[in-house]
Amino acid sequence: MPLSSVELVARINVWRREKNAVIMAHHYVREEVQDIADCVADSLQLAQEAAKTSADVIVLCGVHFMAETAALISPDKKVLSPDLNAGCAMANMLTEEELCDLRAEHPRALVVTYVNSTAAIKAQSDICCTSANAVAVVKSLPADREIIFIPDRNLGAYVAKRAGRDLILWRDGFCPTHERMLPTFVETARREHPRAKLVVHPETQPAVAAVADFVGSTAGIFRYCRESSAAEFIIGTEIGVLPRLRRENPGKQFYPLTETADCPNMKLITLAKIARCLEREEPVVRVKPEIAARARAPIEKMLKVKS
Numbered sequence: 001m002p003l004s005s006v007e008l009v010a011r012i013n014v015w016r017r018e019k020n021a022v023i024m025a026h027h028y029v030r031e032e033v034q035d036i037a038d039c040v041a042d043s044l045q046l047a048q049e050a051a052k053t054s055a056d057v058i059v060l061c062g063v064h065f066m067a068e069t070a071a072l073i074s075p076d077k078k079v080l081s082p083d084l085n086a087g088c089a090m091a092n093m094l095t096e097e098e099l100c101d102l103r104a105e106h107p108r109a110l111v112v113t114y115v116n117s118t119a120a121i122k123a124q125s126d127i128c129c130t131s132a133n134a135v136a137v138v139k140s141l142p143a144d145r146e147i148i149f150i151p152d153r154n155l156g157a158y159v160a161k162r163a164g165r166d167l168i169l170w171r172d173g174f175c176p177t178h179e180r181m182l183p184t185f186v187e188t189a190r191r192e193h194p195r196a197k198l199v200v201h202p203e204t205q206p207a208v209a210a211v212a213d214f215v216g217s218t219a220g221i222f223r224y225c226r227e228s229s230a231a232e233f234i235i236g237t238e239i240g241v242l243p244r245l246r247r248e249n250p251g252k253q254f255y256p257l258t259e260t261a262d263c264p265n266m267k268l269i270t271l272a273k274i275a276r277c278l279e280r281e282e283p284v285v286r287v288k289p290e291i292a293a294r295a296r297a298p299i300e301k302m303l304k305v306k307s
C-alpha cells in the first residue's frame, strides 16, 4: 500500500538528517513539495544557494537544467533529481548545431544564455543569465559587441527593450506554459477584475508584457505584490506561485491570468519520488567533465554580475 503524505514526510525528514541533505525547490513545483523544502526559490536563488550550501547532498526539486546547474556549481556535492524526466521544454528548443550556425552567422557576437538551457549549450556561451538578472547581464557587456540571446525569444525581446540593446534572438525558443497566455486572456481578465494590477513574467509574449503593470522574475513578482498598495492582482506566470502569494499577502486577492499556466514537468516532482531518491541516493545528476569545465565559467561569470 502506498505511504501517506505524513509517512513520506517523516521518512524524508529522517534521511535528510542522516545524509546531511538539503532539499531545494523551485516555486513552480507542487505545494506539498514546497512545504517540505529547506529552500524555495527561483532559478537565480537556487544557483546561489547551491553555491554556498554546506550539505553533502542536494535534492533539486525542479527541472533538469536546475539540477545540472547545481551539479556544475557544486561539483563536490551529490546532486539528486527526484525525476530525470522533468525536463524544461524551452531548454530543448535549441540544439548545439543550431547554436553553432548562429555563431557562424555572427562570429563577433557574445552569447548570453538563459539558464533554461542544457549544459552543452552553456558550454558554448560567454555568460548565463536568469530572468532576475538578464537586463543587468546584458548591460554589463561591451557596447560595441553584437549579442546573441538564447534560447527564449520572449525574454530576449523584453531584455532588448529594457537594456536598450539590439539582441539577436533565437526565433524558435519559448516557454510553452507562458506562451499559452494570450492577449485575449488579458482583455477578459481586465474586464473581470478592473481594479487589479496585471503582473507578468518576461517569458510571456511581448504583446502581453507590453500591457502589464509590472514585468519581472518570480522573485520580482513576489516583491512587487508585497510592496504594492493595490489589493488585487492578475498573475501572468506559472500557477505554482499562487499559494505563496496568497499566504504572504492575506488581505490581497490573486487571480491567475489563466488556470492553464501549469508546467507539467515541474509537477512530476512528488513526495514519493523525493523519498525514494533520498533513500537510494539516485538518480545522481552528472555533467560530462569535458562539458562541465566549459559550462561552469558562464554561470560563475553571471553570479558575479550585480543586479
Ligand code: SF4
Binding pocket: 028, 063, 087, 088, 089, 090, 091, 116, 175, 176, 177, 178, 238, 263, 264, 265, 266
Ligand atoms: S515553466 Fe517553461 S521555462 Fe519553466 S521549466 Fe516549465 S517549460 Fe521550462
